[in-house]
Amino acid sequence: MTTLSVIKADVGSLPGHVKAPNKLINEVDRVLEEGKDENKITDYYIGRCGDDIDLIMTHDKGKNDSDVHELAWNSFEEATEKAKELGLYGAGQDLLSDAFSGNVRGLGPGSAEMEFDERESEPFLTFLCDKTSPSAFNLPLFKMFGDPSNTAGLVLDPSLHEGFKFTVQDFYEGKKADLACPEEMYDLLALIGISSKFAIEEVKKKDGEPAASVSTEKLNLIAGEYVGKDDPVAVVRCQSGYPAVGEALEAFSFPHLVPGWMRGSHNGPLMPVSEEEATPTRFDGPPRVVALGFQLNDGKLVGPRDLFDDPSFDETRKKAKKAADYMRRHGPFQPHLLGEDDLEYTTLPDVQDKLKDRFE
Numbered sequence: 186m187t188t189l190s191v192i193k194a195d196v197g198s199l200p201g202h203v204k205a206p207n208k209l210i211n212e213v214d215r216v217l218e219e220g221k222d223e224n225k226i227t228d229y230y231i232g233r234c235g236d237d238i239d240l241i242m243t244h245d246k247g248k249n250d251s252d253v254h255e256l257a258w259n260s261f262e263e264a265t266e267k268a269k270e271l272g273l274y275g276a277g278q279d280l281l282s283d284a285f286s287g288n289v290r291g292l293g294p295g296s297a298e299m300e301f302d303e304r305e306s307e308p309f310l311t312f313l314c315d316k317t318s319p320s321a322f323n324l325p326l327f328k329m330f331g332d333p334s335n336t337a338g339l340v341l342d343p344s345l346h347e348g349f350k351f352t353v354q355d356f357y358e359g360k361k362a363d364l365a366c367p368e369e370m371y372d373l374l375a376l377i378g379i380s381s382k383f384a385i386e387e388v389k390k391k392d393g394e395p396a397a398s399v400s401t402e403k404l405n406l407i408a409g410e411y412v413g414k415d416d417p418v419a420v421v422r423c424q425s426g427y428p429a430v431g432e433a434l435e436a437f438s439f440p441h442l443v444p445g446w447m448r449g450s451h452n453g454p455l456m457p458v459s460e461e462e463a464t465p466t467r468f469d470g471p472p473r474v475v476a477l478g479f480q481l482n483d484g485k486l487v488g489p490r491d492l493f494d495d496p497s498f499d500e501t502r503k504k505a506k507k508a509a510d511y512m513r514r515h516g517p518f519q520p521h522l523l524g525e526d527d528l529e530y531t532t533l534p535d536v537q538d539k540l541k542d543r544f545e
């Protein structure tokens with residue numbers, strides 16, 4: 186069995202929240218190279234989206250392995266030291282604990298993992314986001330695995346025709362449920378349409394074989410205060426029983442509105458970009474998604490191909506820029522501004538308190 190572990194964190198950037206510099210990537214690289222030499226992991230690639238560093242690792246230790254998680258944690262700690270030395274903004278931002286304790290879950294970094302027997306040919310994609318939340322994947326994952334208007338294979342390919350199971354997490358209750366699609370599609374949509382409460386955590390084939398996994402950690406629920414956006418990652422297996430690569434990518438051809446952007450408190454379009462263009466600047470955005478495609482070969486990573494680095498996504502980017510203009514014109518008003526419960530920080534309680542005697 187091969188385990189794919191994508192673990193990510195923002196440990197500092199420049200200027201402000203724009204980009205994790207190469208000097209941090211080098212620190213992470215050094216630690217992961219050591220881990221590879223010590224056979225803790227089989228292979229790795231370090232991706233980046235804006236100020237977030239994404240460790241794409243393969244190994245044979247299963248999900249939630251403490252050695253693998255510790256390796257990731259240590260690499261982020263080393264990079265944090267460098268970020269402090271360079272005086273970068275938000276040095277160690279997503280490391281919410283002073284010490285590692287067995288698993289990065291609950292400590293700040295996000296993780297998306299899956300374990301499976303490699304198929305004869307094993308193409309998979311990683312989607313790396315910045316300036317948004319895990320629920321940003323609700324719409325595209327539904328399109329990929331549930332919507333025949335997006336994924337022709339659901340209709341045409343006998344190996345996809347029975348559909349998929351979606352694991353939906355209620356991130357306030359910390360509980361999850363599996364819903365089968367197409368049988369329970371309307372129930373599924375009733376939940377995942379409420380992206381302020383529900384996020385897709387996993388997608389599986391009907392026999393339980395993993396298809397997709399999302400990092401669903403909500404930083405503000407861990408820290409109890411605003412410490413930046415969660416900036417999620419997702420892993421998606423493709424071809425032969427799964428969506429084709431182009432069907433998975435097609436799910437991002439519409440730049441849908443997602444929560445995040447400036448101060449984690451605004452709705453904005455999710456713009457698919459190359460790694461090179463994952464440098465959110467306008468109003469700290471708009472939110473970005475990068476797609477890196479690999480082939481697995483006996484646990485080794487072959488690739489990546491930077492998949493949104495393609496002119497077929499130019500119109501999506503243009504639409505995203507238009508949507509960004511349109512949303513920005515709302516200034517401090519909803520629905521550009523998030524709902525009260527989702528605001529990452531707000532003066533509202535103070536203002537209400539100050540004015541309480543003037544409301545009659």
Ligand code: 13P
Nearest residue numbers: 424425428429430431432
């Ligand atoms: P190829 O014939 O190039 O393998 O394409 C198959 C396919 O599924 C394209 O979506």
Ligand code: 13P
Nearest residue numbers: 202413414447448449469
């Ligand atoms: P990050 O989560 O990417 O650090 O974003 C923080 C922010 O508030 C941007 O305006």
Ligand code: MG
Nearest residue numbers: 195202236275
């Ligand atoms: Mg940041």
Ligand code: MG
Nearest residue numbers: 236315316416
């Ligand atoms: Mg970020």
Ligand code: MG
Nearest residue numbers: 413414415416
């Ligand atoms: Mg963040």
